[in-house]
Amino acid sequence: MHDLHILQDGGYKDAGLVKLKLTCPLATFPLEILALGDTLEQLDLSGTGLSSLPADIGSALPHLKIAFFSNCKFTVFPKELAACPALEMVAFRSNGMEDIPEDAFPPRLRWLILTDNRVSALSASIGQCARLQKCMLAGNRLRNLPDEMAQCTKLALLRLSANRIETLPSWLFSLPELAFLSFASNLCVSSLAVNGTGTKMALGLAEIAWDDLEVQHTLGRGASGVISQGLWKQSPDYAEEVAIKVFHGALTSDGTPADEMAACLAAGAHESLITISGRIHGHPEGEVGIVMQLIPPYYAVLGQPPSLESCTRDCFPGEASLSATEALAMLTGIAGAAAHLHARGIAHGDLYAHNILASADDAHAMLGDFGAATIYKGRDYEMEKLEVLAFAHLVDDLLDILKADDEAEGAAELRQGLQDLQARCAVRHVEARPTFDEIVEELEGMAGWRGMMRIPTIPN
Template identity: 55%
Template sequence: MHDFETLKSGGYRGAGLAQLKLACPLGAFPERILELGETLEQLDLSGTGLWSLPAGLGAALPNLKIALFSDCRFKVFPRALAACPNLETVAFGNNGMEEIPEDSLPPRLGRLILTGNRISSLPASMAQCQNLALLRLSDNRLPALPAWLFALPSLAFLSFAGNPCAAPPPTKPPPMLATIPWTALTLSDDTSDTTAPGLWQQSADYAEDVAIQLFRGAATSDRAPRDELAARLAAGAHESLVGVLGRIDGHPDEHNDDDDDDDDETRRFHGGLVLQPVPAEYVALGRPPRDNSRGGAPLELAVEVEVEAACVLSMLTGIAGAAAHLHARGIAHGDLSAHNVLASTADAHALVGGFGAATVYGRGAYAMAVERIEVLAFAHLVGDMLGLVAERGGEGGGVLAGLGDLHARCAAPAVDARPAFDEVVEELEGMMGWRGMMRIPDVPAPN
């Protein structure tokens, strides 16, 4: 965080700042920022209430790569950003934005966050954004997604929950899902919308270790909490998904989301889930993105040990199986990347979590294209995990060659040329020697 008074007095001029973050209310764009153009690469003015940018922004800040303006008051996407030659990441979450003019997007745009606005259409000029890897459109007013969106060759991380074009969220929990009274739960840390350990007292004599996730607050850069809850409930069970044991009933903060007496979205309670606890030996494969707006860029892996190719193959098979399971239910994970994968190298097993960018899209017109967009995200994950493999010869070399070929197919620039996740799973199982072993043979029907 930087000091506004120091900025106004010219104290940062010549300081070689690569990043600048202000949090104070701003009535206008501080002109002193334009004096930092030789070195400034990241500008974060989120939460300042800013509503316009100077026309000369691009010329003054030619090295700007990341521009974050979430929780401001931009009603129209500013054309000034189109003149920023190196701008890759742009965030305008929760602005009340209504319009994106044609030719207002920067030429090298790779990540665009527009969650929580009032946008009803996307400009046709966005089809020229060939580097766009991440697009967050959740909680807007889009009646449909344009066909050209599904032809963008780099798009791997897409979310559009909470729009008319997405499937409506289920009104009732799955019939087999347990309803767990809040009074039967003990939470070790009363977090706002994260997952914390706890106990489920199932009887006077038995309590089970669980994880408890509460969904509170307004939309984040990825989603509205109610959309994440809906996706998690619709996901069902799979051996490579963190399991849901039940939905919480009777939490003290429960109320109707349409209750006019509480208009503070930062405190609104949307529901809670009881999850299976993840064993301690499972660790995240990657570290969370530092600017919370990453997509398609190489990820900093958290796992530092080298692993066998067979272990990586086993984990990727489970991850692809979980993705196939989700898409069979019309759900896109939206952020299928290493920081949302918990892995145990000892068990050669991985769990997919992190449903914050998930979209329940149904099985309508978008189904095939949405799935193949996420197949590209899986290709990035394959590339990340191949970097963990130690051996390069023998059986491990054969696995690496096979995964390399699969990576190339999943990363095909033509979206419709990529395989579906069922095909990916079949190929991975074949590499593991499972082909035919996991399937019941066809039985001729009786005459």
Template identity: 55%
Template sequence: MHLQASSGTEDDGSRGEITKLKVVNPLHSFPTNIFDAACSLQHLDLSGTGLSSLPEDFGRLKKLRIAFFSDCNFTVFPKQLASCPELEMVAFRGNQMTNVPEDSLPPKLRWLILTNNRISSLPKSIGRCGRLQKCMLAGNQLRCLPEEMVACRKLGLLRLSANRIQELPNWLFDLPELAFLSFAGNPCCSLTATSKDVRDTTPFSSLPEVSWTDLHVHNLLGEGASGIISKGLWNGTGQAREVAIKLFKGDVTSDGTPADEMLACITAGSHANLIDPLGKITDHPDKEGLVMQLVTAQYGTLGLPPSLQSCTRDCFSQEISLTTRQGLRILQGVAAAAEHLHSRGVAHGDIYAHNVLYDERGHALLGDFGAASIYGNLNNLDHKKIEQVEALAFAHLIEDVWRIIRPNFDEQELRVGVLLAALHRECSDPTGVKRPNFSEITRQLSAINQHLAAATV
């Protein structure tokens, strides 16, 4: 058996003991020699091994905090995980799982990944997971959520896309920390006549078709969960134009499906703080894709994705810093993009710093529609509640941006900090209905920016 083991450091007190272990070859049964590290093992990765069951005494791994079993053959969530007292993060992405039994979830669970399985219901006992912050359920067969989940008061990110959910429950929007929500590809928001009206009001309802033969792909720009983005030339316009070409992978991602991402991107249309879609690719031999506005190299990414430790919050490079004026412009740009999206019945679902590009002037572009949902057809729900969830995500962004601002600490900049703190409190109110919409957020940010501009005249 081929193992990749990592030893601890003096910082974690393990003094060279094995804290992280990954098995990279196929398994027919759980390797019992893993128990030799039971006193120190914190991170176990058996993804891709084909494993389908765990031993009854799996709870011997008393210090285990992270367990990955993605791309294996589990059909039932193993109840043995509930006996691991410190287990916080569990992943079973891409198994054939159909059942999550009652009382099978670890008591300290913070991060649950069940993406791309065949699960039709969740156990009521999930309501006892009071520390649950991130729950990834896209690509299953869920028809509803158990009402007991209302007790998951720490839940900040929930992915429900590509299921069979008939209605989003109203109690979902009473969760005080829910900031990132996706639900595209469910019957509750199916694109019937009601949502067709939303699409027909956009200038991009007839997005041009672009033949694959008119595109010349050059260098790779980036790769995400849903697709690959390359720089290229579009020759079908009479004059060659530099563009970004996104080809979707075709699989269910942690956020949803490429088809839903593409539709949301098209519905969003054009805006100064979005990356514009220019055309839908046709004639590709086996993939769907979009031709997008090419973002110049002067733009950089604002943040880094969450770590295993930060869970639902972004990380940041130690080198990054902003002026107060840059930070304000970034926040104004993202808020303007969000206001535009919600005016078209689109929830971005992922308003994070790692999805924001910005330049030296502070001009911001909000990207990545992988978690976006079109909600114009949600008849059982006040649409304002969707926007109020995103307002909390924006509150997190305010906090993150202010944390990386390099202020001069003069009287006017301190005043800006006070005003931003007040807006942050409004956007993060635990009672969602008290949060402002993005029209009000952009108004307040404009007033703050005018205050700063007047002080420098």
């Protein structure tokens, strides 16, 4: 964080700043920032209340790559950014933005964040953003997508939840690199209203009173809520250790907490999904939540979220490593979980290593975080095969962290088998990709597990 007064006094002019962040209220854009153009690559003015940019920002800041203007007052996307020759990432979350003029996007745009605004239409010129990989549009007023967007063939992640979209365009399911898609809470998906709660429940789940829960300590906080360890007191003599998630807020970058909870409850049971015991009622503040199995502490997150540079691909620490047999077992479980979800008409939307908890000792993995999940109408193989590409990225990531000195019997053959499967899952022609059922069969065949017993799917 930097000081406005030091900036205005010229204190940063010769400091070689690469990043600048101001958080104080700003009536106008501080022109002293333009004097930092020789080195400035990242500018963060989020929360300052700005509503306009200087006309010469592009020529003055030729090296600017990242610009954050979230929680400001830009009701119109500033066309001035189109003149920024190096700008790749732009964020205008929660601005009350309504209009996007034609030709307003910077030419090298890779990552666009317009979450939680009032945008009713994207400009057709978005089709000129040939490098666009990540597009965050949840919580707007979009009714459709411009056909020109079909030219964004590098697009890998698209968030459309909580809009007013009536029909998803057919070209969306032919984009060769699209792997992470969410579109819950749109007119194009069926209503989830069940029992007057807006939540679709799977069979066998309990209604759990808040008074029967004892919250002990926080395990984690996310955009959609807080997860705590606690006890579910099922009788005077018995209490089960559980995880308790209480949802809050109206919107995340992926979608709404209500949609996340609905997908969790509709997912049903599978050995590679975190088990949901039931839905909470009677919270003193009217919040909603779920009770889940408590994951043992020796399970760890399999990967780290994408960085600003990697954009749509996960990151892994240098010490991360798995044997070929461990990777195969984990991938088999996750593919099985994905097959199970799509059989129930659920797209996870965020099938990443950073949403997987894994135990190397058990060679077991569990898929979590349904924040980007969509319950869609019936089983849709187009939707499923988009997510198969996400699985291909996961296979690729685990191949990268396989132990180079793995001399176990069959390790080389397993590595080659996974490489071949990854290539088939990643073909650019979406229809040519295998289904998750076919992927599971092939993975089980690699391990000699063909015909193994799995938990049956509970019908809707």
